[in-house]
Amino acid sequence: xxxxxxxxxxxxxxxxxxxxxxxxxxxxxxxxxxxxxxxxxxxxxxxxxxxxxxxxxxxxxxxxxxxxxxxxxxxxxxxxxxxxxxxxxxxxxxxxxxxxxxxxxxxxxxxxxxxxxxxxxxxxxxxxxxxxxxxxxxxxxxxxxxxxxxxxxxxxxxxxxxxxxxxxxxxxxxxxxxxxxxxxxxxxxxxxxxxxxxxxxxxxxxxxxxxxxxxxxxxxxxxxxxxxxxxxxxxxxxxxxxxxxxxxxxxxxxxxxxxxxxxxxxxxxxxxxxxxxxxxxxxxxxxxxxxxxxxxxxxxxxxxxxxxxxxxxxxxxxxxxxxxxxxxxxxxxxxxxxxxxxxxxxxxxxxxxxxxxxxxxxxxxxxxxxxxxxxxxxxxxxxxxxxxxxxxxxxxxxxxxxxxxxxxxxxxxxxxxxxxxxxxxxxxxxxxxxxxxxxxxxxxxxxxxxxxxxxxxxxxxxxxxxxxxxxxxxxxxxxxxxxxxxxxxxxxxxxxxxxxxxxxxxxxxxxxxxxxxxxxxxxxxxxxxxxxxxxxxxxxxxxxxxxxxxxxxxxxxxxxxxxxxxxxxxxxxxxxxxxxxxxxxxxxxxxxxxxxxxxxxxxxxxxxxxxxxxxxxxxxxxxxxxxxxxxxxxxxxxxxxxxxxxxxxxxxxxxxxxxxxxxxxxxxxxxxxxxxxxxxxxxxxxxxxxxxxxxxxxxxxxxxxxxxxxxxxxxxxxxxxxxxxxxxxxxxxxx
Numbered sequence: 001x002x003x004x005x006x007x008x009x010x011x012x013x014x015x016x017x018x019x020x021x022x023x024x025x026x027x028x029x030x031x032x033x034x035x036x037x038x039x040x041x042x043x044x045x046x047x048x049x050x051x052x053x054x055x056x057x058x059x060x061x062x063x064x065x066x067x068x069x070x071x072x073x074x075x076x077x078x079x080x081x082x083x084x085x086x087x088x089x090x091x092x093x094x095x096x097x098x099x100x101x102x103x104x105x106x107x108x109x110x111x112x113x114x115x116x117x118x119x120x121x122x123x124x125x126x127x128x129x130x131x132x133x134x135x136x137x138x139x140x141x142x143x144x145x146x147x148x149x150x151x152x153x154x155x156x157x158x159x160x161x162x163x164x165x166x167x168x169x170x171x172x173x174x175x176x177x178x179x180x181x182x183x184x185x186x187x188x189x190x191x192x193x194x195x196x197x198x199x200x201x202x203x204x205x206x207x208x209x210x211x212x213x214x215x216x217x218x219x220x221x222x223x224x225x226x227x228x229x230x231x232x233x234x235x236x237x238x239x240x241x242x243x244x245x246x247x248x249x250x251x252x253x254x255x256x257x258x259x260x261x262x263x264x265x266x267x268x269x270x271x272x273x274x275x276x277x278x279x280x281x282x283x284x285x286x287x288x289x290x291x292x293x294x295x296x297x298x299x300x301x302x303x304x305x306x307x308x309x310x311x312x313x314x315x316x317x318x319x320x321x322x323x324x325x326x327x328x329x330x331x332x333x334x335x336x337x338x339x340x341x342x343x344x345x346x347x348x349x350x351x352x353x354x355x356x357x358x359x360x361x362x363x364x365x366x367x368x369x370x371x372x373x374x375x376x377x378x379x380x381x382x383x384x385x386x387x388x389x390x391x392x393x394x395x396x397x398x399x400x401x402x403x404x405x406x407x408x409x410x411x412x413x414x415x416x417x418x419x420x421x422x423x424x425x426x427x428x429x430x431x432x433x434x435x436x437x438x439x440x441x442x443x444x445x446x447x448x449x450x451x452x453x454x455x456x457x458x459x460x461x462x463x464x465x466x467x468x469x470x471x472x473x474x475x476x477x478x479x480x481x482x483x484x485x486x487x488x489x490x491x492x493x494x495x496x497x498x499x500x501x502x503x504x505x506x507x508x509x510x511x512x513x514x515x516x517x518x519x520x521x522x523x524x525x526x527x528x529x530x531x532x533x534x535x536x537x538x539x540x541x542x543x544x545x546x547x548x549x550x551x552x553x554x555x556x557x558x559x560x561x562x563x564x565x566x567x568x569x570x571x572x573x574x575x576x577x578x579x580x581x582x583x584x585x586x587x588x589x590x591x592x593x594x595x596x597x598x599x600x601x602x603x604x605x606x607x608x609x610x611x612x613x614x615x616x617x618x619x620x621x622x623x624x625x626x627x628x629x630x631x632x633x634x635x636x637x638x639x640x641x642x643x644x645x646x647x648x649x650x651x652x653x654x655x656x657x658x659x660x661x662x663x664x665x666x667x668x669x670x671x672x673x674x675x676x677x678x679x680x681x682x683x684x685x686x687x688x689x690x691x692x693x694x695x696x697x698x699x700x701x702x703x704x705x706x707x708x709x710x711x712x713x714x715x716x717x718x719x720x721x722x723x724x725x726x727x728x729x730x731x732x733x734x735x
Contacts (some may be wrong), residue, residue: 013184014169021159025091028122028130029164031686034091035122062067086390089161091131092119092208095140098178100152112154112180119143119280120265130708134207143215154620155183158208170393198478202275203238210242217585218243222251222526224581225552231615232718233592236555237530237688241273243553244528245280258525261546263293265531266462267300268685286524290535291462293542294421296471301461302660305707307453312536313465314572315441320467322437323424324474325359327352329433331415337379337407339398340387347459351415354378363417363476371416376402377429410434418478421471425464429455466538524550532556532686534708537562539570544576552577559605559612560715562684562708590615592690596624598725601717603735608710625717625724629731635662638727639697640669646693647675650722655691656680657716659701666697683712686719694720699733 028085059521096112117139118131132138140149154175160168170187173179210218217239220226226243228236244262248255262277264270277285291299303311310316327333333348346354354374358367383398392398402408428434429539431451460468464674488693527547529535533545533556555575590598595617604611630638639656645655654675659668660682670678681689683706696702696716706712712735 014186017169017184018166021094022171023592024130025159025164025166027124028091028116028118031124031130044502046214048147059269061685069141070602070708078205081717089119089159089208090164091116091118092159092161093134093139094157094159095142095145095153096155096183097141098153098154098159098175100150112183119279133249134210135246140215140219143210144212145174146212147174154178155185158187160208176610197540202271203273204276204279207280208243210239211589213585213587213589214239214242217587218246220583220585222247222254223551224583225554225577226583226585228555228585228587229557229588229613230424230587231557231613231692232560233590233598233617234587234615235589235591236557237273238276239275239528239587240553240555242280242526244285244526245277245282247526247551248282248284255395255525256284258451258550259521260528261524262287262528263530263543263546264289265534265687267291267298268681269688272689285393285656289462289541290539290574291465293546294465294472297460297461297465298467299460301457301459303453303461303463305564305705307449308461308463310442310446310450311461311467312538312563314537314568315438316538317465317541318435318441319422319428319434320470320473323427323433324364324419324471325356326427326437327355327435328415328417328419329427329430331417332411335375335379335408335411335415335545337402337404337405339379339383339405340392342384342387344379345455346375347383350378360533363474365478366476368416372403372412389707419475421468421475422460424471424475425460426454439566463536463538465543466536468540470538473545473621498668523547523619526551526553528553528555530555531560532573533558533561533566533569534687535569535573537568540569540576549616552580559609560687560711562687562706562712562715564707586613588615590617591619592721593718594619594623594720594722596622597620597720598718600625600735601714604717605710605714621722623723625726627726627728627731628729630729632729635697635727635729636665636669639666639695640673642695642725642727643670643678644673646695646723646725647673647677650692652692653677653679654693654695655686655689655719656695656697656720657683657686657702658697659683659705661705662701664695683716690719690721692721694725696724696726697728699726699728703733 093116095115095117097115098112101601115129115138116131117134119134120131121133121136122130124130134142142156145151145153145156151178156172156174158164158170158172160170168187171185173185175181187401214235215226217226219242228240228243241262244260248260262270262273262285264273264287270287270289274287277283291297302308333351335346335351337344354371358370358374362370376395379402380398382396383392388394388398392400428437429451431447434451435447442450486664522544524547527543527550529543529552532554556567561569593601598614598617602612602614607615628638628642639658643654643656654677656666656670656678658680663680663682667680670680679691683702694716698715699713701714703709704714708715
């Protein structure tokens with residue numbers, strides 16, 4: 001008599017499948033360890049080869065030995081880094097395929113072909129693949145196969161891992177009619193299991209659970225601009241990071257040599273995503289927040305919404321251009337010299353004419369030679385003709401004498417110093433000068449607000465960084481020869497120690513050396529911009545300078561824009577990238593938020609943007625967002641109480657999103673909870689982050705105090721995966 005399988009039978013099958021898969025995974029890890037040891041031996045051999053140069057060798061042979069050493073050491077170091085990466089789930093998938101031909105099921109081979117998919121490719125001693133890299137073409141069916149178009153796949157298996165140990169199996173049977181009768185099918189869905197995991201303080205990769213629409217964006221053509229859009233929680237960021245890893249795999253020579261730059265909205269965001277690419281075996285990508293794109297500047301401070309809108313506007317381009325060409329504050333306005341027994345003088349207007357002529361075609365820091373020529377010419381015109389003899393017989397001889405005069409050299413040092421972008425930006429704190437540069441483009445209120453913001457702090461803000469970058473372009477870099485000697489400015493050596501804007505020759509040489517030795521290029525082969533909807537027009541100018549010949553990946557959602565005029569920002573982007581071919585992808589499923597949380601967030605954003613792109617949330621928790629009203633003056637207690645309650649309800653992180661002005665009162669109350677799972681962030685810093693639970697503090701203040709208004713609140717309301725509590729002094733903000 002036949003009997004249905006009992007529960008113990010199922011447990012036995014599952015245990016047997018886990019053991020079989022674990023044996024293969026153990027074999028892979030053993031092979032990886034052996035490869036790491038081999039790479040280490042090669043690195044040691046490379047170093048020894050460089051040291052074992054015989055005294056009798058000729059110089060060319062010495063260079064050959066050094067080159068061979070460097071090649072060996074570099075290749076070995078890169079392989080070691082790849083093998084030593086954080087391999088959480090080194091092998092995460094398996095495909096069982098029948099070849100995909102059209103034979104009837106009865107004529108199919110009973111043995112299916114097995115192919116394991118993982119983070120990196122690993123081969124055995126006979127060079128047979130133990131696991132293929134997830135980016136390889138052979139791995140595409142793992143992400144693309146469906147029941148309607150199975151690409152030869154009969155069963156797709158996801159291996160759930162904890163370190164090197166297999167803890168679960170999730171199967172997807174795509175062709176039941178072609179499966180052998182004894183083929184087991186395990187689990188209830190790898191994607192949903194992954195989504196329900198508790199969040200940590202850094203983003204996890206999704207390499208084991210990439211969905212078909214995500215895979216299409218990841219494997220898009222390398223050239224041109226790839227635009228990845230979609231609402232909150234659709235995985236835009238992590239898909240873009242996997243795309244960067246895919247590009248490096250598919251054309252390593254181009255992208256590793258030229259460099260890949262990832263630009264994000266904040267330092268908090270970059271810290272959150274920093275482990276994704278290393279976990280995929282890629283350690284050569286540069287990660288920069290928008291406030292870190294200018295070398296030597298790491299800005300985290302944020303301007304008031306009104307000032308940030310002014311600084312980000314394209315109107316600032318004209319203001320900075322005028323500032324870079326204006327008189328240096330405090331510079332002399334008269335040049336008076338005693339030459340050949342007579343006094344000659346240039347007044348302020350004449351000096352201004354020389355300055356304008358020198359800057360007609362050349363940036364300021366490269367126009368010193370033109371300025372010197374202009375000064376000598378203007379002085380020569382005022383030198384009496386009856387004295388033009390002997391050492392003053394012609395203009396060239398006259399110039400040689402004048403250039404050696406201490407008074408002339410001292411004047412030049414003060415009148416035409418090398419200007420730093422930081423110094424020129426500070427000039428905008430003078431409202432009178434700023435009014436002259438803005439003319440009718442700015443209102444008096446805007447001029448006062450901008451000047452006050454520049455004067456009010458010695459700290460540069462995130463919005464200032466784009467202005468500094470514009471000034472780098474407007475001012476130009478001082479010319480430096482191969483020997484590190486600045487021919488144009490060597491006449492400044494030893495002079496004007498008290499002039500702040502003047503760089504010494506040694507400082508210039510140090511900067512040149514640092515630029516030459518820097519690991520990161522000034523221009524990249526590929527630039528990935530995340531949260532692109534937040535970039536101001538001035539920030540778009542800054543970002544696109546990093547890749548004038550690059551291919552691009554641009555990730556964003558207009559409904560989440562913190563820039564008040566998205567059309568202006570989009571036009572700025574188009575003006576820089578319109579010549580490039582476009583590949584556009586829309587991600588349609590919200591994997592982050594529960595359906596209950598996202599339905600509420602959708603109501604909020606539709607009040608302002610009726611046609612906002614709202615994806616479908618795939619998870620339900622049965623828990624609605626909770627809205628609490630607190631008594632005036634008790635915001636800290638309300639926030640801490642809500643955070644404490646959520647800590648007891650979730651296993652992972654709790655984000656407390658607070659308007660910046662309230663942080664001083666709320667941070668101590670959260671610290672008293674004594675739990676490292678609690679993280680307090682500002683609305684702008686919450687961009688791209690996610691938490692198991694979120695406390696939203698004073699939604700009304702978030703709207704009024706944050707650039708972007710309701711769109712910024714929409715971002716805040718879509719950070720939680722499981723639970724959300726809002727605390728506010730009123731209910732006016734509720735939809």
